[in-house]
Amino acid sequence: MSPATNPNNLATSDDLLVVEDLTTTFNTPRGPLTAVGGVSFRLGRNETLGVVGESGSGKTVLSRTIMGLQPRSNVEVGGSVLLDGHQIVDATDDDLRGIWGTTVAMIFQDPMTSLNPVTKIGKQIGESLRVRLGMSKDEAKARAIELLTLVGIPSPEERYEAYPTQLSGGMRQRVMIAIALACNPTLLLADEPTTGLDVTIQAQILNLLDELQLKMKMSVILVTHDLGVVATRTDRIIVMYAGRVVEMGLTKDVFKNHRMPYTRALLESTPRVSNPSHTRLQTIPGRPPNLLKLTQGCAFAPRCNRATARCTEETPALEPTGTEGHYFACWNPIDSQDEKVTNGGQSTKEFGEDNVRN
């Protein structure tokens, strides 16, 4: 059932990250809220995995749980996160401190609130070098300047002395990347790294991440709501809805041969530069469910035009499509042979053949 145990899964035994049946539940005054509900996936080395979903789909909570950043009080984490041999779920603070920075690092969405406004950026980059790698002040400074150069900040010696407020949004995000990469992590979690940046700056940052991933041999989990970003920068994608994985597979398979109606709806409601102006957008009626009031069955059922009685009674599990590594959770999946994505205007035929078996 779980894709992680399925022999068809693309990732190999040499996986960097194995997440099994991960659940994150917040105890809120209004009852338990399951933000991540039974997520399983694997991530290979040097692979880039995209996690897509709308706000409230649990993608940020998922990445924070993988990182071990969830506070202990009022949060219950179940399942397993095995990162390079380390179990994150029940790790102590000391264990986590040994992993953070060197094995896993994170880039957060908002570089302004993630950086300390009253500390020079050079010191913020050097901090983990001194604490984790035990470098001396001078060594840390030299390495910090090296890192500033690596992330493409002009005149790094001068910038070393700058405060975050003196930098533009794009430059601050570069500093965030430099901090994350300081101790050569093997896994980089990037949570909406380019949201809020202009398109030309976004392109610069994404190209930089690509380049650094190759250079430093990292795996990357790219969490974003932007389908354009995942389409172009990931090997595989996980589509999340209401805390669950509803579809997962190679990026091209998910875009071309998605089986889950939500994935299609998401793709069809995205305006595209390649479509003529005034193209009518397909919309998803209603809005994402309240996670406090999740009921039995598929969470997308109330908004889904293919929903049947079964959808509200039984929760669909991830099923393989027949294409390697491609899974979906739906009782009434889209048959990729018959129906085509209308918004993109491209035929799905060429990939359709291997998909119709189940």
Place this chain on the structure above:
Amino acid sequence: MSGTNSEVVLSVKELEVTFRKGRQRVSAVAGISFDIYEGETLGLVGESGCGKSTTGRALMQIVPSTGGQIFVDGAELTSLNKKESRSLRRKMQMIFQDPISSLNPRRRVKDIIAEPLDCWKSAKGAERDAIVFDLLNKVGIDPGVYGNRYARQFSGGQCQRISIARSLAMRPRLLICDEVVSALDVSIQAQILNLLEDLKKEYGLTMLFIAHDLAVVKNISDRVAVMYLGKLCEIGPSDSLYAQPAHPYTSFLLGAALEADPELEQNRATLGGEPPSPLNPPSGCRFRTRCPYATEKCAAEEPQLRDIGSGHQVACHFPLVGSDQ
């Protein structure tokens, strides 16, 4: 200029907005001119800090313009006194980016929507209620169920619907939308964009749609204007401007936009650097510091908007298309 012979609703001539910062001056909008025709949607795109929002605000006179003229249905807005200008601005309404903070959290939805009517004393009692009821229905919010609720009880998408309903209460000619969908999720964004298209038809609106998202702007606009550092680079019909950008900046901007299609060849030629400070803009063409095609002429002489055929205008000495026309 435009293929249609319809009436000009908004005509902007050499609009300037200069802010003072101590002894320095920031020219946020440095002389831009454009017309919007009746029933048309003009998209205004550009990166942050290019002056697109300031342009929208200056049109509404939320920030005072420091130069140039704004004609609304032929009447010049900037030369009017306060009372006359206020009256003229009934024809224009604006919707803002953050739907939640643009609604008063302590007022009921029906009162928020009726506020313009109360302000102008244009409808009272049953008539007022009927207008509010109708507007809420039009934007897809059930007035019977939600009319008495407070704005804080709604999601972002619903708040944006309420903002739209409020902006339509005075039956404006011109609607200025400033980044109205950028805070919303894709599925909600599509709903709002479709709603705007429907309401535009129904109410015969003319729109200025300000946004940074190129795909969104193309979807909703008939014509698109591209702004960089307070100046217009290019203006033209959406489809032809996106297919054949004439200004190098437009071309880079389009190249940087990521299409949600993994099979599509992505343009990796990114624009280096960042926009220069508007405190100290470059001489000549403002884009020349980042432009790979810049020459001495670009530094010496400021390019003016000129026609390159079929309603397409560009401000560049060496446009990528139509240079011989």
